[in-house]
Amino acid sequence: MTEDEARAWIAAHFDVSRETLEKLDTLVRCVVEESTHQNLIAASTVPAIWARHIVDSAQLLLYARGPWLDLGSGAGFPGLVVAALTDETVTVVESRRKRIDFLNQTAERMGVGDRVSVIGQRVELVESQPFSIISARAFAPLDKLxxxxxxxxxxxxxxxxxxxxxxxxxxDQVRQTWQGAFRIEPSVTDPEAGVIVATDVKPRKIKPGKAR
Structure with a gap:
């Protein structure tokens, strides 16, 4: 997918106003600028940022809408993309200080700061509360996640x-310890990649004396 094809894909799948495009352009500029100061995204992906990061994040909205929790948001993918393309509230969790500052500043520059909450803690320390949507991109293996x-x-x-x-x-690895309605959707940015989509996720009951 070229950068022009990536922009066309966004336009074809979402109600993209000029204001929305400006939000996404702002996010791209902020990531590229900040990447000279900290390792937000792989340098090799900068020339293809729309395809590798914007569309790769936006495709998640094909499967879910609602108040959103994004774990290990890093450069704002997918959290800030979701905030740009919808009117949903988005909570992003990030523990690294420089990235916390980046997420706060970028959300304000994009004009979505009123709907984006940045929790600057390790996930283990975040207060429990339910969300309609949970996403995580390059955060942890599925069993740990x-x-x-x-x-x-x-x-x-x-x-x-x-x-x-x-x-x-x-x-396949987690099916013995977790159950739910799991499926794998093909990624629009890489035919060999997949997006796991699930509901009714819960741990399986383990027989006494059998460790997870």
Whole structure:
């Protein structure tokens, strides 16, 4: 997917006003500028930032809408993209100080600061509360992610987890300890990658004497 194709994909799938495009352009500028000071995204992906990061994040909105929790948001993918393309409230969790500052400043520059809450803590320390949507991109292996984030979910919570080429392998690995309505959707940015989409996620009951 070229950068022009990525912009066209966004326009074709969302009600994109000039203001919305300006928000996304602002996010791109902020990430590129800040990447000279800290390692927000791989340098090799900067020339393809719309395809590799904007569309890769935006595609999650094909499967879920609602108050959103994004874990390990880093450069704002997908959290700030969701905030740009919707009117939803978005909570992003990030523990690294420079990235916390970047997320706060960028949300304000994009004009979405009133709907974006940045929690500057490790996920383990964040107060439990339920969310309609949970996302995490390049944050943790699926088994660890489910362990960390389960307390933020309800049965109806939609999990949208881009997992690249490891999606099937990671999902197969957790099926013995976790249950739910899991499926893998193909990524629009990489035919070999997948997005795990799930609801009704919960740990399986383990027989006494059998450790998880």
């Amino acid at each position: 489910l362990d960390l984030a389960f307390r933020f979910s309800r049965p109806e919570t939609i999990w949208v987890l881009p997992k690249g080429k490891s999606a099937k392998a990671e999902l």
